[in-house]
Amino acid sequence: MKTYSISKLARACGLSRSTLLYYDRLGLLKPSGRTGSGYRYYGEGERRRLRRIGRFRLAGLTLKEIRGVLSSGGKPGTRLLEERLRETADKIVGLKNQQRLLAGMLRQVASGKRPPMVDVKLWVKMLQAAGMDEDGMHRWHSEFERRAPEGHQEFLLSLGLSRQQVEEVRRLSREAWSIGRAEAASRRNRARSRVSWHDSKAPISQPKQLAGP
Amino acid sequence: MKNHVNVEEWVAMFEAIGLDEARMHQWHKLFETRHPDAHQGFLEWLGLGWEEIDRIRAKFR
Numbered sequence: 001m002k003t004y005s006i007s008k009l010a011r012a013c014g015l016s017r018s019t020l021l022y023y024d025r026l027g028l029l030k031p032s033g034r035t036g037s038g039y040r041y042y043g044e045g046e047r048r049r050l051r052r053i054g055r056f057r058l059a060g061l062t063l064k065e066i067r068g069v070l071s072s073g074g075k076p077g078t079r080l081l082e083e084r085l086r087e088t089a090d091k092i093v094g095l096k097n098q099q100r101l102l103a104g105m106l107r108q109v110a111s112g113k114r115p116p117m118v119d120v121k122l123w124v125k126m127l128q129a130a131g132m133d134e135d136g137m138h139r140w141h142s143e144f145e146r147r148a149p150e151g152h153q154e155f156l157l158s159l160g161l162s163r164q165q166v167e168e169v170r171r172l173s174r175e176a177w178s179i180g181r182a183e184a185a186s187r188r189n190r191a192r193s194r195v196s197w198h199d200s201k202a203p204i205s206q207p208k209q210l211a212g213p
Numbered sequence: 214m215k216n217h218v219n220v221e222e223w224v225a226m227f228e229a230i231g232l233d234e235a236r237m238h239q240w241h242k243l244f245e246t247r248h249p250d251a252h253q254g255f256l257e258w259l260g261l262g263w264e265e266i267d268r269i270r271a272k273f274r
Contacts (some may be wrong), residue, residue, distance in 0.1 A: 096249075100253070118248075126240060126244050
């Protein structure tokens with residue numbers, strides 16, 4: 001039967017000798033015996049067991065959990081796996097969040113500007129998906145401009161609009177789109193006051209122009 | 214930069230233009246399922262705390 005010294009087995013599995021000593025202390029992986037001079041040796045069975053331990057470790061199970069699994073038939077319970085899967089999903093959400101924040105900070109540092117929290121195309125798309133039509137958006141801009149002009153400005157800037165675009169939207173909010181005048185003005189101004197990022201057919205990369213006749 | 218609009222004002226504006234609660238729920242749900250990061254970004258922009266954001270996002274997941 002092929003046997004391995006502790007160092008040889010550790011090397012074969014990409015682990016350190018002290019890890020195997022630790023596994024031995026935990027009762028997770030015992031050597032199959034000792035040589036006459038007291039050195040641990042391991043057989044093929046131990047090697048397979050160590051591979052399995054490694055796989056469970058990669059899947060995020062703790063050593064204690066692995067010991068439990070191996071001592072009760074070797075098959076991890078559904079509940080344990082589901083729990084770990086859920087934790088992994090949570091970690092992914094956390095990491096994605098970190099990634100987004102870091103990328104945002106990096107952009108901010110690089111450009112000296114505040115990064116857009118949501119890009120304007122996406123914002124409009126989500127409003128449309130929730131059932132808001134063009135007139136609804138115009139009414140909303142008017143309300144926003146009337147109630148909280150500074151907030152309106154800041155929100156538009158945060159969507160990544162340029163100062164000039166922001167000014168144009170605010171002007172339309174005060175004039176062409178404002179409540180009461182909307183009906184009369186809308187027919188006249190409809191073409192003029194249509195902003196391109198409200199048009200789902202407009203190119204995504206260029207929400208620059210306020211389309212005019 | 215200080216954001217001048219809080220959640221209550223935001224909701225009030227949507228209500229003023231006739232967007233009812235069901236629509237707003239739908240909107241959150243779409244946002245959360247299709248663009249979770251942007252949803253988070255928007256809620257942060259509104260000035261909500263982490264716990265509140267987590268609560269809202271979990272509700273619409």
